[in-house]
Structure formats: structure tokens, C-alpha cells
Amino acid sequence: MNELRFDDVWFGYGDKPVLRGVSLAIAPGETVALLGRNGAGKTTLTKLVMALLHPDRGFVWLGDRVTAGRTPEQVASRAAYVFQHADQQLFARTVRDEVAFAPHQLGLAPDEIERVVAQALRRVGLERAGDQHPYDLPAPQRKLVTLAAAIAQQPRVLVLDEPTQGLDAHATRRVVQVIRALTTEGVAVLAVTHDSAFVTEALDRTLVLSGGTIVYDGPAADLVTDEGRAKELGLEVPAQVRLSLELGLDGRPVREGDIAAALRRSWGGGRPER
Amino acid sequence: MTLGYLPGSGLLHRSHPLTTATLAAVVSVLAFLLPGPAGPGMLVLALCVIAVAAGMRRVLLTSAAFSAPFWAFLILIHGVIGGDFATAAALAGRITAILTVFLLLLGSVHPGRLVDAMLQRGLPFGLAYLLAATLQAVPQLQQRAAAILAAQRCRGLRVGGSLWRRARAVVPLAVPLVLGALAEVDERALALETRGAGSETRRTALEPPLDRPGDRAARWLLLATVVGAAVWRLLT
Amino acid sequence: MTVRLEAVSFRYPTAGVDALRDVTLEFAPGGVHLVTGRLGAGCSTLLLAIAGLAPHVTGGTRLGSVITLGQDPATEEGRGAVAGRVGLLLPTPWTQLSGMAHTVAEEVAFGPANLGWERERIRGAVREALRLVDLEDLAGRDPGTLSGGELQRVIFAAVAAMDPDIYLLDEPAMELDPEAAGAMYRFLPALARRKTVILATTDLDRAVLVAGRVVLLDAGHVIDDGDPASVLGALRAVEAGATTTVARIAQRAGAQSPLPLTVPAAVARFAR
Numbered sequence: 090m091n092e093l094r095f096d097d098v099w100f101g102y103g104d105k106p107v108l109r110g111v112s113l114a115i116a117p118g119e120t121v122a123l124l125g126r127n128g129a130g131k132t133t134l135t136k137l138v139m140a141l142l143h144p145d146r147g148f149v150w151l152g153d154r155v156t157a158g159r160t161p162e163q164v165a166s167r168a169a170y171v172f173q174h175a176d177q178q179l180f181a182r183t184v185r186d187e188v189a190f191a192p193h194q195l196g197l198a199p200d201e202i203e204r205v206v207a208q209a210l211r212r213v214g215l216e217r218a219g220d221q222h223p224y225d226l227p228a229p230q231r232k233l234v235t236l237a238a239a240i241a242q243q244p245r246v247l248v249l250d251e252p253t254q255g256l257d258a259h260a261t262r263r264v265v266q267v268i269r270a271l272t273t274e275g276v277a278v279l280a281v282t283h284d285s286a287f288v289t290e291a292l293d294r295t296l297v298l299s300g301g302t303i304v305y306d307g308p309a310a311d312l313v314t315d316e317g318r319a320k321e322l323g324l325e326v327p328a329q330v331r332l333s334l335e336l337g338l339d340g341r342p343v344r345e346g347d348i349a350a351a352l353r354r355s356w357g358g359g360r361p362e363r
Numbered sequence: 364m365t366l367g368y369l370p371g372s373g374l375l376h377r378s379h380p381l382t383t384a385t386l387a388a389v390v391s392v393l394a395f396l397l398p399g400p401a402g403p404g405m406l407v408l409a410l411c412v413i414a415v416a417a418g419m420r421r422v423l424l425t426s427a428a429f430s431a432p433f434w435a436f437l438i439l440i441h442g443v444i445g446g447d448f449a450t451a452a453a454l455a456g457r458i459t460a461i462l463t464v465f466l467l468l469l470g471s472v473h474p475g476r477l478v479d480a481m482l483q484r485g486l487p488f489g490l491a492y493l494l495a496a497t498l499q500a501v502p503q504l505q506q507r508a509a510a511i512l513a514a515q516r517c518r519g520l521r522v523g524g525s526l527w528r529r530a531r532a533v534v535p536l537a538v539p540l541v542l543g544a545l546a547e548v549d550e551r552a553l554a555l556e557t558r559g560a561g562s563e564t565r566r567t568a569l570e571p572p573l574d575r576p577g578d579r580a581a582r583w584l585l586l587a588t589v590v591g592a593a594v595w596r597l598l599t
Numbered sequence: 600m601t602v603r604l605e606a607v608s609f610r611y612p613t614a615g616v617d618a619l620r621d622v623t624l625e626f627a628p629g630g631v632h633l634v635t636g637r638l639g640a641g642c643s644t645l646l647l648a649i650a651g652l653a654p655h656v657t658g659g660t661r662l663g664s665v666i667t668l669g670q671d672p673a674t675e676e677g678r679g680a681v682a683g684r685v686g687l688l689l690p691t692p693w694t695q696l697s698g699m700a701h702t703v704a705e706e707v708a709f710g711p712a713n714l715g716w717e718r719e720r721i722r723g724a725v726r727e728a729l730r731l732v733d734l735e736d737l738a739g740r741d742p743g744t745l746s747g748g749e750l751q752r753v754i755f756a757a758v759a760a761m762d763p764d765i766y767l768l769d770e771p772a773m774e775l776d777p778e779a780a781g782a783m784y785r786f787l788p789a790l791a792r793r794k795t796v797i798l799a800t801t802d803l804d805r806a807v808l809v810a811g812r813v814v815l816l817d818a819g820h821v822i823d824d825g826d827p828a829s830v831l832g833a834l835r836a837v838e839a840g841a842t843t844t845v846a847r848i849a850q851r852a853g854a855q856s857p858l859p860l861t862v863p864a865a866v867a868r869f870a871r
Contacts, residue, residue: 127746127776139517165519176546177507178514180538190535194519224542227639238518255690255773257638257801258847259840283776286844325777328804328844331862336870345844349851352869356853370741475699495699547694553652554695557687558757559713567712567721569705 090153092117092245092277093138093168098147100133107133109301110147117245117275120268122288122309124281124322125298131281134298135248138279140164152245166195169244173251175231184210184226184234185219191242209237212267229260236267247271249280253287265291286327289313289343297322310343367502368473373418375471379578380480383468389585390464396592399453406460414467422470426463433458469501479568488566496551504544511539600666601765601795602626602649607663608819609644609653618644620819622663628764631791633810633827634799637840640816642799646767649797650685651678668764683714686763690770692750695757696742703745703753704729704738710761721760728756732786748779755786766796772805784809803843807831807860815841832857 093115100108107130115121123131136142137149140156140163149156151167169191172178181187188209192202210216213233218226223234232255239247253261268278268291282288288295288309295312297305305312312318313330330343338351375383390410394403414423434455441451474495481491515535516522522532602625609619619641626632626649634642647653651672654661661673668684670677689695700706704725711721729735732752737745742753751771758766768787772780780802787796787809800806813830815823817839823830836842837850837858845865846858859865 136513141513141517161513161516162519162521165517168517170514170517172510172514176543177510177539178518178535179542180535191518194521229638242518255770257840259637285777323776323778325781328862329848332845332848332865335862335866345848345851349848352848352852356869473701475697475701475705478699492699549657550689550691550694551696551698552656553647554687554689554754555697556652556656557650557685558697558710558761559682560697564713564715567715567718569708569712569718569721 091115091150092119092152092275093279094148094150095134095137096148096150098137098144098149100130100137100142100145106301108137108144111298111302112147113296113303113306115246115277115279117277118272119294120272120278120280120292122280122282122292122295123298124283124288124295124312124324126323129298130301131298132250135170135250135279135281138246138248139168139170162194165191165242165244167244168246168248169239169242170248171236171239171250171252173254175228175235178235178238179223179231182222183220184215184223184237187223187234188238188241191238195242205241205243206237209241212240212270213237214263229256232256233260233263236264240267240271244276246277246279249278249282251282251284252280253282253284261287268292283324285313285319285324286329288324289327289330290345310341313343314341367469367505369419369421369470371418371471373416373471374413375417375419375467378471378581379574380472380477381484381574382578382581383472384477385582385585387464387468389589391461392589393592394457394460396589396596398596400449400456403453403456403460407456407463410460410463410467414463417467417471419467419470422463422466426459426466429462430455430459479570482566482568488560492560496548500544504540507543508536508540511536511543600625601628601668602797603664603666604648605664607648607661607665609648609661610659611644611653612658614659617819619648622819622821624814624821624824626795626797628795629791629793630811631787631796631798631809633806633813634797634816635801635803635806635813635841636816638801640839640841641819642816643769644819645814645816646687646769646797646799649765650687650767651681652687683710683761684763685765685767686758686761687767688751688755688758688769688771690773692747692754692774695754696750701741702738703734703740703742706742706753707757707760710757714761724760724762725756728760731759732756748775748782751775751779751783755783764794766790766794768796768798768800770800770802771798772800772802780805801841803831803841804845807843815839827860828857831860 091114095111095113098108098111111134123134125131133142137144140159140161143157151164156164179187181190185206188206189202192205197205210219213236215230215233215237223231252264256264271278280292292309295307295309296303313326314334316326319326329345329348333342333348338348338355340351342348342351390406394406397403397406411423414420437451437455442448478491478495482488520532520535521528604622604624607619607622608617610617634645636642644653647657648661648665649667651667653659655673655678665671665673668681670680672678672681697706697709700709707725707728708721711724729738732755734749734752734756737749742750745753772783775783784805790796798806798810807827810827813825813827814821815830815836822839823833823835830836831842832846833856837847843860845862846860849858849865859868
């Protein structure tokens with residue numbers, strides 16, 4: 090059973106149609122990049138996932154239930170959303186309280202909340218920041234707090250809006266690690282992003298939204314190695330991919346770890362210098 | 364339903380900002396000077412006419428929406444319980460009149476032009492800027508509040524329901540709003556300082572709004588109306 | 600020297616630790632100087648200290664001496680002398696709007712108007728600045744209707760309109776999509792021929808293409824200062840989390856420093 094499914098969804102604001110018959114399915118453990126130009130309807134699509142909006146026609150399925158007639162609060166036990174700007178949701182006095190907010194709202198027992206919060210903080214590398222005030226942390230860590238808060242909801246579907254914006258390499262790596270851990274647990278991840286390096290590192294599949302429908306659905310590796318197509322979408326071919334292609338590495342690896350391993354192999358384990 | 368500036372080129376947009384500001388001030392005073400409920404009622408009617416003539420009908424909808432709870436409350440307290448519907452209508456009418464004229468002001472005067480107008484009159488830059496920043500903040504706060512509400516609902520925050528539950532929902536909604544607004548103020552202060560905002564030099568007025576004879580006449584007329592109303596009240 | 604810092608330490612008002620520790624640096628006129636490090640290393644604070652905004656606007660305590668264009672920019676006297684000669688661009692476009700302009704041209708004119716220039720001079724400066732960022736046809740638009748990328752270009756023009764000697768750019772492309780970000784960085788080399796550009800960013804894959812000199816910060820200290828190849832190609836930079844994607848991959852594969860920073864450099868070194 091798919092974790093997330095759109096069945097011929099139509100949606101418009103007033104008489105302006107934004108989504109015209111969008112159909113897609115995301116299985117447990119799949120990691121998907123949602124791409125498209127500004128104004129293509131990506132944010133609208135994610136709002137439909139969270140029941141912040143409801144389709145004019147068609148259905149949005151979260152697991153075995155449709156979002157029709159449900160509110161975001163009700164859907165929160167199934168799906169979580171990490172918004173682009175952390176400061177739009179941080180309000181608690183400590184990081185721990187912030188991360189505990191959703192589990193508390195969802196009615197978990199106190200010891201369960203404690204367990205879930207500790208695990209979420211560990212996952213984002215903030216286990217020692219539990220008692221700090223969120224606003225005392227630097228901006229990239231604030232964003233990691235909101236990620237932890239979403240994980241603590243124990244969602245089956247995680248939606249991320251520009252998750253790497255404003256992050257440095259270190260924090261980005263954390264986000265990638267978190268996503269990889271979640272997918273092994275069967276969580277479906279949908280990320281709206283224009284960071285092609287992040288798409289390459291963390292996501293398996295790419296959906297492109299244009300003119301109100303999905304015009305492309307394929308493996309991330311195929312899209313990021315296709316310069317022409319990437320350019321059309323306002324994406325860049327990430328440096329790591331260009332490196333792999335220009336060095337002609339065996340197997341055309343696209344992820345940093347795989348590229349480094351292939352490089353080492355190509356030097357036969359010896360010194361790489363000519 | 365938006366608060367804040369609405370782009371347009373109607374009667375109020377073309378007036379000098381001080382004229383519209385004078386209108387707001389005069390209406391506010393008249394709302395209390397004129398005996399109710401007929402006085403405020405006439406003001407509201409006059410404002411409706413002005414709004415339509417100025418192409419700002421939307422403001423009336425916003426005003427109606429914001430006034431409705433006051434009407435309900437006052438009719439309940441003064442009307443149903445107190446048996447005095449006239450007082451209820453008078454009070455509610457005053458609120459509606461003042462609300463409407465300020466929405467018209469906010470909607471037709473871009474903060475920048477108000478600042479230029481104030482600087483033309485020799486008002487200190489700091490004060491003018493504070494006013495403009497406050498006016499500009501309103502629609503922004505609205506957008507941000509909506510975004511915050513969406514984010515917290517997605518975390519399971521229940522809105523609606525008992526009064527107690529609603530009260531508890533205020534903190535996760537208000538705190539990010541206030542902190543975010545304050546952080547923005549800090550950042551903006553840095554940016555503007557380097558663009559000479561704090562300097563002692565007298566700022567050059569770029570395109571001072573035209574103060575036409577019609578504007579001056581309108582302002583005198585409005586002031587005369589207030590004085591006349593005050594005198595009339597004193598005599599009766 | 601355009602900017603000289605000597606033994607500068609700075610702490611924000613409510614902070615428990617120094618944001619800058621014993622920083623001694625010089626910035627010669629011209630060129631793109633890159634200041635980088637992990638986020639939180641003090642790069643933004645360094646820019647604010649150079650502008651005198653730290654401590655003048657931010658509060659806090661500063662030790663040591665900062666001389667920008669021959670003055671201490673945090674003093675009353677220095678601020679007056681430096682006004683309009685140091686331009687600052689922050690990461691988020693919309694928080695830099697003056698809130699008082701109802702057209703793009705007015706927003707760009709904000710700085711020059713505050714400096715008391717005559718109207719003709721302002722008009723000329725605005726025209727030039729909009730031409731620089733290729734936004735002349737948006738001059739009459741309401742800034743509130745622009746996209747993030749366009750807005751950031753408007754703010755850039757607004758800074759350029761004052762014709763400052765120093766451009767301080769703090770993560771100028773952070774809120775921009777890849778196309779707009781690339782365009783923002785492409786301005787810089789030409790600008791740096793006549794002006795001093797000090798750029799703080801962790802977007803090193805782009806920055807390395809325009810920077811002529813790199814200052815590496817870690818927890819408020821300067822840990823390296825020199826040309827990009829030797830600073831960003833050192834193991835130290837990888838450990839500080841402040842290097843390019845290519846260098847990171849090369850290090851992981853076992854290459855020795857100085858690591859290659861760009862794809863062409865890596866191909867030249869590793870291709871068989």
C-alpha cells in the first residue's frame with residue numbers, strides 16, 4: 090500500500106487552476122524530490138498532502154485514508170511537514186519542549202514522549218542542546234530543531250520544503266543522514282527543493298511539476314546527469330556529478346561516497362597523483 | 364480580506380496623504396461629537412459613498428467583517444440585556460465609522476508617500492520612518508500569522524473548541540509572530556543604517572506628493588465641519 | 600589598507616562566548632575577499648564589525664581596533680565619515696526593504712536621498728545602478744510584487760547607488776534559486792576591479808570561482824588566510840567543514856593536500 094497517493098487531483102484558487110489532474114504514488118521508504126519552476130504549484134501540492142487544502146476534484150490518500158473531510162491536526166499523526174523557515178514555528182523555551190510539542194498534542198504518554206524526543210534529538214545531532222533556548226542556537230541548528238520536531242511526530246510521510254536552504258555542509262550532511270535513516274524505517278519522504286546536490290545525495294526519485302501536471306517521473310540519478318533537462322528546470326548539474334562524468338568513473342556514480350570510492354579504486358589503492 | 368495598502372488610482376489615492384489623514388482624524392472626532400445612532404450612521408453612509416467613489420469597495424467588506432463581532436456584542440449587552448438598542452447602535456456605529464476611515468487611509472496611502480509628506484512638513488525622519496514601518500508591518504504580519512497557524516496545525520495544534528483550548532493555542536501562535544517580527548526589525552535596522560537611515564543629514568524628498576488647491580480646500584472644509592459640529596454641540 | 604583589524608574580540612550582548620576572538624586582519628583595496636567557516640564561526644559578525652554596526656547597532660562589547668577607510672566606524676565621528684562608503688547586503692531580501700518606497704526606483708534612491716544628494720545626482724545614480732543589475736524595466740514596479748531573486752538584485756542596486764568603496768556581502772544568494780544565485784555571483788569580478796568586495800558565504804562551490812583571497816574562521820578565530828588554492832585545499836579547511844564539494848570528495852578518496860577545488864582542477868590532476 091502506498092504511503093501517499095494523488096488520484097487525478099484538480100485544484101485551483103478561485104478560477105485560476107493550479108493542479109490539473111495530478112496523479113502520483115509514493116511507496117513506503119521512497120525518497121522523492123518535487124521539482125518545478127516557481128509558481129508551478131509545488132507548495133500547493135504539499136498543502137494538499139497535509140490537508141491544509143482539499144482537492145476540487147480527485148482524492149489525496151495518506152495510507153488507507155483520504156484527506157477529504159479531515160483537518161491538518163487530524164492528519165498530523167500520519168504526515169509531518171518541515172516548513173522552509175524555522176522561525177515560523179519555534180516558540181518553546183527549550184529545544185526539548187519544542188520537539189515534544191507535537192507528540193504532546195497527539196496524546197502520547199509522558200514516557201513515550203520522552204523516548205521519542207530523545208531519539209529525534211539524537212538523530213539530528215542535538216542531544217546535548219536539549220535544554221537550550223531555540224533562539225540561542227545558530228540558524229542552521231534551529232532548522233535541525235524543526236526537523237527533529239517533525240520526526241518526533243513519527244510520521245509515515247515526511248514533507249520537506251527547501252530543507253537545505255541556509256544550511257552549511259555539516260548541517261546538510263545531517264539532514265541527508267536523517268533521511269536515509271527514516272527511509273530504512275519505511276517513511277516516505279517528499280522534498281520540495283532546488284538544491285541539486287541534495288537531490289543527488291539524499292533522494293532516489295524525481296517528480297517534475299509543470300503546467301499543473303507531473304511531466305516527468307524518474308530516478309534522480311537520470312535527471313541530474315542530464316544537463317539539458319536539468320537546465321530546463323532551473324537546476325544545475327551538481328559539481329560532484331560533473332566530476333564523476335568528466336573523469337569517466339566506472340558505473341557513473343553520483344553520490345559523494347560512491348564517487349570517492351570509485352576514485353580510490355581507479356587509483357588501484359595507490360597514490361592518485363600522476 | 365486584506366489590511367494595508369491596496370494599489371489603485373482613485374479619488375483617495377490621488378489625494379495628498381495629509382488630506383486623507385485629516386479625513387481620518389475628522390471622522391474620528393465627529394464620530395463622538397455627533398449624537399447617535401443617527402450621527403455615526405450618517406458618517407458610515409458618507410464613508411460608503413466615498414469608498415465606492417474612490418474604487419475601494421473591498422474596504423467596506425473588510426470593515427463589515429471586523430465590525431460584526433462588535434455589533435453582536437453590543438447588541439447583546441446594551442440591546443437584549445439592557446433594552447437600549449439605540450445606544451448599542453450608536454456605539455457600534457462609532458466603531459464602524461472609525462474602523463472604516465482608517466482602513467481607507469491605510470488602503471490608499473502608501474507608507475512611502477506618507478513619509479514624504481511628513482518630511483515635507485518638516486517632521487523628524489525617525490518618527491516618519493517609525494510610522495511607515497508600522498503601516499507596512501500590518502499586511503506582512505497577516506501573512507506571517509497565516510503561515511504560523513498552518514505550521515502549528517500540521518503539528519497537531521487544535522484550534523477551535525473550548526475557550527480553554529483556544530487560550531492555550533495562543534502561545535504557539537503568538538510567540539513566533541512576535542519573535543519573528545522583532546528579529547526582522549533588528550535585521551532591517553542593520554540594513555538601513557548602512558543606507559544612511561540614521562544620518563543627521565537632511566533627507567532629500569524624492570517626489571513630494573502634489574498638494575493641489577483641491578486638497579487644501581478639502582482639508583479646510585473638513586476642519587470647518589469639525590469646528591461647526593463642535594460649536595453646534597456646545598450650543599444644543 | 601582599506602580595512603585593518605587588530606586584536607579584535609567581540610561579544611554580543613546576551614552571549615556567553617565571544618563571536619570574534621583576537622582577530623588581526625588586513626584587507627587591501629580591490630578584489631573579492633572571501634570570509635568563510637562553519638555557520639556560526641563569526642563570518643557575519645566580522646562584516647558587521649568592519650561596518651561598525653557591531654557594536655553600534657547590535658550592542659555588545661568590542662576589544663581591539665577596527666579601522667575602515669581610515670576611521671573607526673563604530674565611533675560617532677567615524678560613522679559620519681564612513682556613511683555611504685560602506686555598503687551591506689544581507690541574506691534575506693525582504694527584510695532589507697525600506698518600507699517607504701512604492702517603486703523600485705524609489706527603493707534604490709533611498710540611500711542617496713538619506714545622504715542628502717540633489718535630485719539630479721540621485722536620478723543618475725539610480726539609473727546607473729538599475730542598469731548594473733539589469734533591472735531597468737522594473738523601475739516603476741512595486742517592490743512588494745517582486746520575486747526573491749529580483750528583490751535581492753534591487754537591494755544590490757540600492758547599495759550600489761551610493762557608490763560605496765567597500766561592498767560587504769553576507770550570504771547574498773542564500774534565499775535565491777540556482778539561476779538567480781549564479782547571476783548574483785557573476786556581478787562580482789567586474790565590481791571587484793574598482794571596489795573592495797568582502798564576501799561571507801558557505802556556498803564555496805560558487806565563491807571559489809570569484810574569490811582572490813580566502814580568510815578561514817573557526818569559532819571566532821582566524822585559522823588561515825591566503826589564496827583559495829592553499830586555504831581551501833588544506834586538510835584544515837575540510838575539517839572545519841569549509842571547502843568545496845570537489846575537495847571534500849578528493850580528500851575522502853585519499854588525495855593529499857593541496858586538494859583540487861574545482862572540477863577542471865581535479866580532472867587535470869586525476870584524469871588518466
